Amino acid sequence: MKDKANVAIIGASGYTGGELMRLLLNHPDMNVTMATSRRLAGESVSTVHKNLDGLMDLKFTDFDASAVKEQCDAAFLAVPHGTAMDVVPELIDSDLKIVDLSADYRLPADVFEQVYGIAHKDPRDVIFGLPELHPEVKNEKFVANPGCYPTGATLSAAPLAHEGLLDMAIFDSKSGVTGAGINPTPVSHYPNMAENVQPYKLTNHRHRAEVKQELTALGGEFDLSFTPHVVPAIRGILTTAHLFTRQSLSAEDVKNIYEKFYENSPFVRVIDGIPSLGSVRGSNFCHIGFEVDEHNNRIVVISVIDNLVKGASGQAIQNMNLMCGFEETAGIWNAGLAP
Structure with a gap:
């Protein structure tokens, strides 16, 4: 992968999407180039994420799988549970590195169906992205971020x-x-x-x-x-x-x-x-x-x-760092906000 990875955040209008953008602002190896939201396509990301005003010059775009694969090296899926399984099949047949923050691939399909009460459209074996237990994420192109x-x-x-x-x-x-x-x-x-x-x-x-x-x-x-x-x-x-x-x-x-x-x-x-x-x-x-x-x-x-960080977006970046061969701590090595 090239020195600076172009990153797409799919489903960027929620808390985890906003937190991904906040954390990636100063990442030495990743650059957010695409933030998707069907509902807010055309609007500036700062209309929703006020903390990014003047810091991230991006507008929401509608999701286009071909554009993501052509323009980006990595993608974070910050979409609702039950939605990632519609998106992943469109992205997986490429060199794109993907971290899914939804629940769709954290469990075997049969267990997922029992727990969430919906049919799984895309059963596949995916590494559970808790790096402290699964350092093998570094060898993967698709990882399921834990809850x-x-x-x-x-x-x-x-x-x-x-x-x-x-x-x-x-x-x-x-x-x-x-x-x-x-x-x-x-x-x-x-x-x-x-x-x-x-x-x-x-x-x-x-x-x-x-x-x-x-x-x-x-x-x-x-x-x-x-x-x-x-x-x-x-x-x-x-x-x-x-x-x-x-x-x-x-x-x-x-x-x-x-x-x-x-x-x-x-x-x-x-x-x-x-x-x-x-x-x-x-x-x-x-x-x-x-x-x-x-x-x-x-x-x-x-x-x-x-x-929102170790429980979601920060851990997703930790996983992506490992997957892309970057330092595990890159972009997320900062102290807590005490007090």
């Missing part, structure tokens, strides 16, 4: 799963309202959200399937539960993972296991104490802290990520 909840939950438990130590995992995750997307809903309506915590889909959230897929691949079968909540914050996901182990572990044991597992993962930090959402906001980092409950063979692990 935001599964990223925080999976990273919180992966080291213990890898050691075959998990007997039960219970994930309690709390997300900012941007996780629901750019279109307002009754949940995100200010009077309903302010000063409130809203649990939902207590036992059957669709992201459970991704967490189970990745952790059982590491450590075999074990009991796994996941419950999400929306909290009155704009960005961020804090996951409290109650991890019950097959044997007693000391704090030193756990620290050694986590530090060894993530020793080559530049965006995961195992810290002392309880992680803070503010420490990772706006960044591609995941901070992990833990405490050992020696009475119950339980490790309480806290992970924090920015749902």
